[in-house]
Amino acid sequence: MAKAIRYMLRHWAGLCVFLNDGRVELDTNSIERLHRIVATTRKNALFAGADSGARSWAIFTSLIQSARMNGLNPFEYLKDVLERIVSSDVKAHQLDCLLPWTWKTQQAGRQTVQAA
Numbered sequence: 001m002a003k004a005i006r007y008m009l010r011h012w013a014g015l016c017v018f019l020n021d022g023r024v025e026l027d028t029n030s031i032e033r034l035h036r037i038v039a040t041t042r043k044n045a046l047f048a049g050a051d052s053g054a055r056s057w058a059i060f061t062s063l064i065q066s067a068r069m070n071g072l073n074p075f076e077y078l079k080d081v082l083e084r085i086v087s088s089d090v091k092a093h094q095l096d097c098l099l100p101w102t103w104k105t106q107q108a109g110r111q112t113v114q115a116a
Helices: 002-010 012-020 029-045 051-069 074-086 092-098 100-115
Strands: none
Touching: 002 012, 051 074, 051 100, 074 092, 074 100, 092 100
16 A cells, blocks of 8 residues: 555646646556557558569558548558649649548548539
8 A cells, every 4th residue: 555655746747737637648558559559550550572572561551540630541552642642633743632631632622512
């Protein structure tokens, strides 16, 4: 019991922050899960085979993580982007319109037009 009390006293400042601000989580599980994804990806990239493969892997995983950070479904995002590139709908000088944050606003605009 004394060990638990000493632990609590050492972390008192953090406990007070948690109690005063409802947005602060008691544990760090959500952050640890995000770091686990990065660590797993880093381990997978070791098996890329060549520098060019590792570069492609880094680009691919960066796009997936950026899509997730922008609240997108990575599969739907990549499917649409790859279809638009293959169909020549988007030219090489227009690739910035396929970045997740730009793509998201375009999709919202399309849904608004379809709803009207």
